[in-house]
Amino acid sequence: MIEFFQSPVTQTILTALNQGFIVTLELFFVTLIGAIPLGLVIAFGSMNRLAPLARPTRWLLRRRGREPRWFARALIVFRPIQLICRLLVWIVRGTPLILQIIAIYYVPGLVMDGGTPWPRGEMGRMTAVCVAFIINYAFYFSEIFRGGIQGVPKGQQEAGLVLGMTKGQIFFKVTLLQMVKRIVPPMSNEIITLVKDTSLSRAIALQEVIWAAESFMKGNQGISGLWWPLMFTAVYYLAFSAIVTMVLGRLEKKLDYFQV
Amino acid sequence: MKKILALILALCLSLSLAACGGNNAPQDQNSPAGDDPATTTAPAQSAAVEEGGDTESDVAYVQAQGTLYVGITNFAPMDYKEAGSDEWIGFDADMAKAFAESLGVNVEFQEITWDYKVQELDSKTIDCVWNGMTINDEVTAAMAVSDPYCTNYQVLVYPADKAAEFEGLTSLEGLYVAVESGSAGEDAAEALGATTVPVQAQSNTLMEVQSGNSDAAVIDVLMAAEMTGEGTSYADLAYSLNLNEAQGLESENYGVGFRKGSDLVDAFNEFWAQAVADGTVLEIATTYGLQDAVILE
DSSP: OHHHHHSHHHHHHHHHHHHHHHHHHHHHHHHHHHHHHHHHHHHHHHHOOOOTTHHHHHHHHHHHTOOOOHHHHHHHTOOHHHHHHHHHHHHHHHSOHHHHHHHHHHHHHHHSTTOOSSOSSHHHHHHHHHHHHHHHHHHHHHHHHHHHHHHSOHHHHHHHHHTTOOHHHIIIIIIHHHHHHHHHHHHHHHHHHHHHHGGGGGGGTOOOHHHHHHHHHHOBTTBOSOOHHHHHHHHHHHHHHHHHHHHHHHHHHHGGGSOO | OHHHHHHHHHHHHHHHHHHHTTTTHHHHTHHHHTTOHHHHTOOSHHHHHHHHHHHSOHHHHHHHHTEEEEEEOOBTTTBEEOTTOOSEESHHHHHHHHHHHHHTOEEEEEEOOGGGHHHHHHTTSOSEEEEEEEOOHHHHHHSEEOOOOEEEOEEEEEEGGGHHHHTTOSOOTTOEEEEETTSHHHHHHHHTTOEEEEESSHHHHHHHHHTTSSSEEEEEHHHHHHHSSTTSTTTTEEEEEEHHHHTTOOOEEEEEEEOTTOTHHHHHHHHHHHHHHTTHHHHHHHHTTOTTTBOOO
16 A cells, blocks of 8 residues: 555655546635625626616606506616626526536627637636636525525614614625625535535636646556546545635634524 | 625626626627727628628737637547646647747647537637547538648448447448538438537547447547557457548548638648658658648648
8 A cells, every 4th residue: 555655656646646646636726715695796786776767767657646556666676787697696696607617708809800818828718717707606606695685684773773783884794794604604515515516616627726736647757547547536636625614613603602 | 885895796796707708798798899980890700700800900919919829629639648647749739839930939739629619719819729620521621721731531430349240331221320520421321321429529429329329420540440450448349441532532631621701721731832842741640650641742
């Protein structure tokens, strides 16, 4: 067993897998850092109640002294920002991530005259994959955030108003805090899925850990026809999932001090 | 009010990002086409790309970029890395370096997913596909392909202990044969009546055979020689049977693929003829054991 791990072939393979896993980790952290704030913005968008046509419609109805019929009712509840956000949520959640990655990387270059807008070479692939992952995960996160915010009882906000807090204070000091506590378990789910989803980036030949492992099946650095490295990548994913689970578990415990 | 404004701006940002994402991609077509009258009339997206390739010199484009991006896969002895080294070597890699030098540009090797080689070329993420690519109808329809520079044929790979059953076969009827999806091997196996099992890469076909999920596999002879036998996970696999001969076909030819309508093809053919004449090609081919396969004329 020890001999196996000390052999030069194994060393070469492990070095390549480590390099690949660093790419995986980069993608993981960039996605997380980008998708959480963007997800919050989208969550606000899909809860936005701005209805620009409600007032003029009501005014018109009042002037003419009519009861609202179906068309007027539709105009009153027409909320464009909410509509666009929910439409995008549907599109992004309803299409496979692998398709989004391929579309984001190849389609602009195929459609535009000057060729791809992404930088050429390895950096361009990384950037494109990061953008695809951030967009995809932001829309998933946004629905979790929305559930968390809407799950905070209205009484909490009313209590804030009674205490004379501003809207901003109520959101950051009352709602957001309680939302964070509520969303930790569903977010853990998504984040662990994200660890494994990073492997989809090899669709556009980003050299992450699975790509590195597969290269030893067909031949890389004089080593060919080995399939154990591919199975061995499971160790990396499992170890990292364990760390993520531990960190999130600790966070959940920390937030346990207040109860709603 | 300010908050609503900020929110709207943030949303616009995220929406424009999503629009880049290709969900609304056809809209993007209008903006760059606006300042080029030749493309505004072109209805199809692909037409716009092709016209772009026709009107501009691809050689000038690459020289302006200063780097020739060569699309490859890890494929010994064409493009590969030696143990502990980070440099791409191989017959194709060495010749690509020489070609880039003749253009006066740097060379950068980019590993790609083979299925997307045409999209990679057309979206200009790479400038050529140079990786032991078999010239067939699909390739010539989608790319500008150079003169053939090397020959190859397909072989049947099977478990060594069943060699007696496979040697001398002229038909593959009733056999499950693993092939790389879209490869020349797939065509050959189908022509011989096999039930094909298409997988993602040539390397994966061997896993199919090893695990017993397929009876045999059809891959390039160069690859079969590299991947089976002692020192690999596939020591129990053997290969024989020139499928090109079995079909009464000529051997396949390897070529280099460029963007459709690119003038890099002419530059390449000129470069290659000269490299053959001054002995460079034979010298490099001999280094990698390809002296019999390379075309010298």
